[in-house]
Amino acid sequence: MSNFFQTSTEVAEFAQRFADRVHAEDLSIGDDVAVFAVTLEFVSFLWCPADLSLLPPSEPVRIALRPYTEHEPLKVRAICLPFLLCERPEGKHIVHDVRRVELVRLSASFAKRVRSALRRDKKMKDEKRGPGKKSRKKKTRKSL
Numbered sequence: 001m002s003n004f005f006q007t008s009t010e011v012a013e014f015a016q017r018f019a020d021r022v023h024a025e026d027l028s029i030g031d032d033v034a035v036f037a038v039t040l041e042f043v044s045f046l047w048c049p050a051d052l053s054l055l056p057p058s059e060p061v062r063i064a065l066r067p068y069t070e071h072e073p074l075k076v077r078a079i080c081l082p083f084l085l086c087e088r089p090e091g092k093h094i095v096h097d098v099r100r101v102e103l104v105r106l107s108a109s110f111a112k113r114v115r116s117a118l119r120r121d122k123k124m125k126d127e128k129r130g131p132g133k134k135s136r137k138k139k140t141r142k143s144l
Contacts, residue, residue: 019104024081027103031076032111033086037064037102064102072118073111089115090122 021036041060074086077093084096096103 019106022103022105024079024084024098024103027076027079027084027105029076029079032073032106032108033076033103034071034073034106035067035096035101036104037066039064039100039102041100073106073114075111089118 019034019036022031022033027033040063042063044056044059044061072089074088074094074096076084077087078085082098084098086094086096088094
């Protein structure tokens with residue numbers, strides 16, 4: 001009977017193809033992560049006001065959503081549980097509450113490849129806009 005993997009290197013390379021769900025306690029600064037699911041909470045009496053016997057009013061209704069657009073690789077920059085400071089590929093930062101998001105750990109090679117592809121796409125988009133043209137921001141009227 002032959003083994004599927006011949007060496008431990010092959011096992012490690014195969015394992016890097018899958019994102020692992022990670023608990024907040026297992027994260028460290030410099031890890032590459034992505035948001036896998038977002039949990040929304042609603043008070044139960046707003047969920048079904050007609051029938052309060054389904055859930056007690058003090059218990060929230062939790063819904064897990066899989067985001068369509070937030071699968072970008074994030075670099076963990078600081079940790080103060082339950083909060084994480086993460087850096088997006090374009091250099092902006094975001095704070096995540098780990099009680100509301102489920103994170104997956106990405107391999108460093110995959111995250112690096114995605115970051116470079118996103119930067120390349122942004123550069124091409126900026127070049128199509130033309131030299132000297134910046135993205136338009138909506139002007140707001142300041143109140144007196």
